[in-house]
Amino acid sequence: MIDFLQRLVDGVSLGAIYALIALGYTMVYGVLQLINFAHGDVFMLGAMMGWYASSVWTSESRNPSIAGALAVTLFSMLACAAVGLLIERLAYRPLRGSPRLNTLITAIGVSFFLEYGGQLLFGPNPRAFGVLPHRASSVVAGISIGYVDLVTILTSVVLMIVLQRIVFHTRIGTAMRAVSWNPSVAALMGVNIDLVISFTFGLGSLLAAVAGILYASKYPSVHPLMGLMPGLKAFVAAVLGGIGNVPGAMLGGLLLGLAEQLVSGYTSSSWRDAVAFGILILILLVKPSGLLGRGAAEKV
Amino acid sequence: MPFFGGSALKRTGKAVRSWLPFFIAIPFLVLIEQGIALNPALRLEYVFQNINHIGIAIILAVSLNLVNGLTGQFSIGHAGFMAVGGYVSAVMLMRGPQEDPYRIFFVVAMLTGALAAALAGWLVGKPSLRLRGDYLAIVTLGFGEIIRVIIENTPFFGGAIGLSPIPHRADFAWIWAVAIVTILVAKRLRDSTHGRAFLSVREDEVAAEAMGIDTTGYKVRAFVISAFFAGVAGALSGAFEGNLAPQSFTFVRSFEVVAMVVLGGMGSITGSTIAAAVLTILPEYLRAVANLRMVIYSIALIALMLLRPRGLLGTREVWDWWRKRRPPRAPGRREASEALIDVRHATIRFGGLTAVCDFSLEVRPRELVALIGPNGAGKTTVFNLLTGVYPPSEGTIKVLGRDTRGLAPHAIAHLGCARTFQNIRLFRELTAFDNVRIGCHHLTHESMAAAVRQGELSDQEEKWVAERTEELLEIMGLTHRRDELAKNLPYGEQRRLEIARALATGPQVLLLDEPAAGTNTREKTELMALIRSIRDRFGVAIVLIEHDMKLVMGVSERILVLDHGVTIAEGLPREIQSNAKVIEAYLGEKYAKEHAAQIAAAGSPR
Numbered sequence: 001m002i003d004f005l006q007r008l009v010d011g012v013s014l015g016a017i018y019a020l021i022a023l024g025y026t027m028v029y030g031v032l033q034l035i036n037f038a039h040g041d042v043f044m045l046g047a048m049m050g051w052y053a054s055s056v057w058t059s060e061s062r063n064p065s066i067a068g069a070l071a072v073t074l075f076s077m078l079a080c081a082a083v084g085l086l087i088e089r090l091a092y093r094p095l096r097g098s099p100r101l102n103t104l105i106t107a108i109g110v111s112f113f114l115e116y117g118g119q120l121l122f123g124p125n126p127r128a129f130g131v132l133p134h135r136a137s138s139v140v141a142g143i144s145i146g147y148v149d150l151v152t153i154l155t156s157v158v159l160m161i162v163l164q165r166i167v168f169h170t171r172i173g174t175a176m177r178a179v180s181w182n183p184s185v186a187a188l189m190g191v192n193i194d195l196v197i198s199f200t201f202g203l204g205s206l207l208a209a210v211a212g213i214l215y216a217s218k219y220p221s222v223h224p225l226m227g228l229m230p231g232l233k234a235f236v237a238a239v240l241g242g243i244g245n246v247p248g249a250m251l252g253g254l255l256l257g258l259a260e261q262l263v264s265g266y267t268s269s270s271w272r273d274a275v276a277f278g279i280l281i282l283i284l285l286v287k288p289s290g291l292l293g294r295g296a297a298e299k300v
Numbered sequence: 301m302p303f304f305g306g307s308a309l310k311r312t313g314k315a316v317r318s319w320l321p322f323f324i325a326i327p328f329l330v331l332i333e334q335g336i337a338l339n340p341a342l343r344l345e346y347v348f349q350n351i352n353h354i355g356i357a358i359i360l361a362v363s364l365n366l367v368n369g370l371t372g373q374f375s376i377g378h379a380g381f382m383a384v385g386g387y388v389s390a391v392m393l394m395r396g397p398q399e400d401p402y403r404i405f406f407v408v409a410m411l412t413g414a415l416a417a418a419l420a421g422w423l424v425g426k427p428s429l430r431l432r433g434d435y436l437a438i439v440t441l442g443f444g445e446i447i448r449v450i451i452e453n454t455p456f457f458g459g460a461i462g463l464s465p466i467p468h469r470a471d472f473a474w475i476w477a478v479a480i481v482t483i484l485v486a487k488r489l490r491d492s493t494h495g496r497a498f499l500s501v502r503e504d505e506v507a508a509e510a511m512g513i514d515t516t517g518y519k520v521r522a523f524v525i526s527a528f529f530a531g532v533a534g535a536l537s538g539a540f541e542g543n544l545a546p547q548s549f550t551f552v553r554s555f556e557v558v559a560m561v562v563l564g565g566m567g568s569i570t571g572s573t574i575a576a577a578v579l580t581i582l583p584e585y586l587r588a589v590a591n592l593r594m595v596i597y598s599i600a601l602i603a604l605m606l607l608r609p610r611g612l613l614g615t616r617e618v619w620d621w622w623r624k625r626r627p628p629r630a631p632g633r634r635e636a637s638e639a640l641i642d643v644r645h646a647t648i649r650f651g652g653l654t655a656v657c658d659f660s661l662e663v664r665p666r667e668l669v670a671l672i673g674p675n676g677a678g679k680t681t682v683f684n685l686l687t688g689v690y691p692p693s694e695g696t697i698k699v700l701g702r703d704t705r706g707l708a709p710h711a712i713a714h715l716g717c718a719r720t721f722q723n724i725r726l727f728r729e730l731t732a733f734d735n736v737r738i739g740c741h742h743l744t745h746e747s748m749a750a751a752v753r754q755g756e757l758s759d760q761e762e763k764w765v766a767e768r769t770e771e772l773l774e775i776m777g778l779t780h781r782r783d784e785l786a787k788n789l790p791y792g793e794q795r796r797l798e799i800a801r802a803l804a805t806g807p808q809v810l811l812l813d814e815p816a817a818g819t820n821t822r823e824k825t826e827l828m829a830l831i832r833s834i835r836d837r838f839g840v841a842i843v844l845i846e847h848d849m850k851l852v853m854g855v856s857e858r859i860l861v862l863d864h865g866v867t868i869a870e871g872l873p874r875e876i877q878s879n880a881k882v883i884e885a886y887l888g889e890k891y892a893k894e895h896a897a898q899i900a901a902a903g904s905p906r
Contacts, residue, residue, distance in 0.1 A: 112598035277442030285427040
């Protein structure tokens with residue numbers, strides 16, 4: 001029982017990270033119907049920027065103070081938001097309105113550019129990462145909760161509440177939802193579509209940066225290809241919850257994290273990566289619109 | 301069908317001749333191998349290693365082109381299928397006979413591997429191809445990764461170290477013979493009615509279904525064939541290199557093949573071939589900047605999408621080989637039944653909105669029925685119900701005596717019910733000629749295998765299709781536009797081309813959705829004459845949605861009026877003109893009352 005609860009805690013912590021990344025996928029898909037393949041690499045950049053910042057600002061790159069960690073995270077969020085905006089402006093905006101296949105190919109191109117460009121700058125080898133101090137776990141009723149896990153869960157909850165406020169209770173959030181329902185009508189109602197799309201990319205990248213820092217602290221290392229797998233899994237989480245649906249992405253992320261931890265806990269951890277794609281194929285078979293998604297029929 | 305005699309002989313001869321390029325190539329390949337590649341004095345080992353890599357890359361690129369280029373889907377897990385084929389055949393070869401002088405066992409192992417890959421393709425494609433292209437991208441990517449995880453964790457497949465030594469069975473001649481076969485198969489498929497079906501899926505899935513093409517079926521077929529050849533490439537690769545390791549089947553490998561297809565041109569077989577050669581050789585010369593390779597690829601890909609979205613060659617080919625067409629056998633037409641369309645009490649709701657309520661319609665052979673009503677009355681929804689785009693919430697719909705419940709749009713098109721679209725849905729990037737030819741698709745009988753063999757039937761059918769298409773283009777006055785891309789035609793001609801395409805499916809009922817929209821008065825008069833002549837010439841019944849009252853009154857024999865999804869009147873044109881409810885629906889209650897008063901006033905003195 002303790003064993004099961006322990007995995008539950010680990011699953012929630014991992015799932016929270018997936019959810020943060022999945023939110024970026026789902027919001028961009030909502031407004032552009034584009035799978036932003038490069039999102040996983042923005043996540044990687046988030047961790048990378050964190051590594052740079054912490055190694056520059058603190059003589060000791062491991063275990064900086066709380067304020068230091070906050071500053072590092074803030075820096076990496078801003079840097080990632082800038083990268084996200086740049087990607088949208090340079091690679092995706094010129095292709096708006098062209099066939100989906102073209103934007104998809106471009107997205108994959110951007111993703112590879114970031115990964116292998118990162119490898120050029122950073123070298124292919126992983127580096128140790130310690131923005132969050134690896135303190136001893138606190139043990140509650142026999143379940144050990146790592147400091148990083150605790151921070152992860154708390155941060156995610158706070159961010160998701162903030163995001164929920166932004167999407168459902170602000171002017172720009174309303175505009176985002178309007179664009180996702182019908183961009184051309186939203187434009188006619190005076191919504192600046194370019195601005196909304198840029199904002200969406202920026203917001204998604206901010207969340208990805210935080211996720212990157214948290215993930216890199218959990219598995220304390222960074223390397224240029226680290227975004228590939230978590231990125232794909234977060235996409236699966238977004239599809240699971242219903243792509244384009246913000247609460248769906250949170251739910252999907254949590255479920256995926258739990259499923260992974262439970263499967264790898266009870267079988268072998270090497271099968272972990274297969275779980276996500278098994279779930280993806282299953283959900284495509286049974287309910288392609290996802291758990292909370294709306295079914296979209298093409299208008300004839 | 302005669303089993304002996306001239307016909308059978310002729311057919312065998314034809315089948316042999318159709319593979320002539322292949323048979324001619326074999327001795328040359330063997331000669332090159334014996335004389336040059338294996339000649340130790342020439343020291344060409346390294347060169348031929350590259351040449352063989354090119355051959356394998358060509359098989360991969362040309363086969364992926366079937367899915368990503370022709371059919372417009374997006375698979376990025378080609379390396380996964382390659383791995384399946386490679387490992388299955390490698391395991392067989394390593395446990396097979398030591399000596400295999402005639403390579404019979406090798407061929408068996410290669411085919412087994414390819415079939416395993418095809419099966420994997422079917423398992424992956426079936427669930428994901430029902431959905432839009434970008435899901436396929438993710439699923440295939442995931443599949444590729446899963447396959448690698450499985451291999452790395454299975455001692456039977458050598459785990460992370462890989463399999464070695466695999467008997468060297470594939471060499472220059474084998475690899476290039478298979479590459480030539482792959483190119484021939486791809487080319488013949490593309491030039492057949494099936495190739496046009498693939499293209500139509502890429503251009504517009506809804507229109508393709510309406511033309512009787514089973515879009516999901518064709519996507520799955522393209523995907524399975526492509527996986528098959530990826531499996532072959534994997535088998536060849538293993539038997540050539542002598543070892544297989546999971547590290548060579550990563551996402552990067554898949555991405556390289558995608559880059560080949562995209563750079564070469566989406567749909568161009570020669571483009572894929574050339575790009576495969578260039579992208580295989582290039583890294584050899586870029587050794588110095590090996591780290592930059594993937595960066596260069598990705599930038600090239602982005603730049604290409606921004607500047608030349610269809611790839612360097614587009615769908616065109618560098619040259620056209622062996623173009624030929626021969627004699628026909630016309631597929632028969634089905635017989636007409638009493639009521640062609642029989643709708644009883646059909647209702648459809650979208651959430652809380654009842655778009656069409658209790659709708660009944662009977663269309664008899666050669667009838668001209670018009671469906672009119674204000675905007676949002678549910679007219680197009682009726683067409684969507686008839687063609688199976690939406691299933692009715694209640695009621696029954698029979699097309700040519702068959703209940704359409706559970707039938708996909710393409711199956712209803714097969715029954716003999718064709719349509720045009722309110723917002724024209726031509727295959728925009730295809731020529732007028734090809735648009736109409738795709739309409740003929742379901743009337744053809746040749747199998748994919750026959751198309752690859754280029755059997756007699758397929759030649760006859762191709763000719764028959766071409767003649768039928770020319771005739772339809774002529775009737776619609778579009779002969780001069782034959783080879784122009786549909787998107788470049790003027791608006792009125794696009795409408796006519798859509799009618800020609802619908803007629804090509806050999807319908808007994810033709811549904812025209814606002815054919816006169818956006819045309820001027822003169823064109824409308826011509827269109828009226830055209831609609832009548834279509835009815836007389838093809839003996840079809842026509843159901844027409846139209847706003848132009850002059851056209852409706854002039855051409856139709858019976859009119860149904862819809863308002864807010866409810867049929868408010870039905871009758872002869874003259875009855876409809878004076879129907880109070882219709883006037884009210886169109887002009888409002890106030891005007892209707894005035895009108896009624898006028899009639900009453902005019903009628904009273906008598």
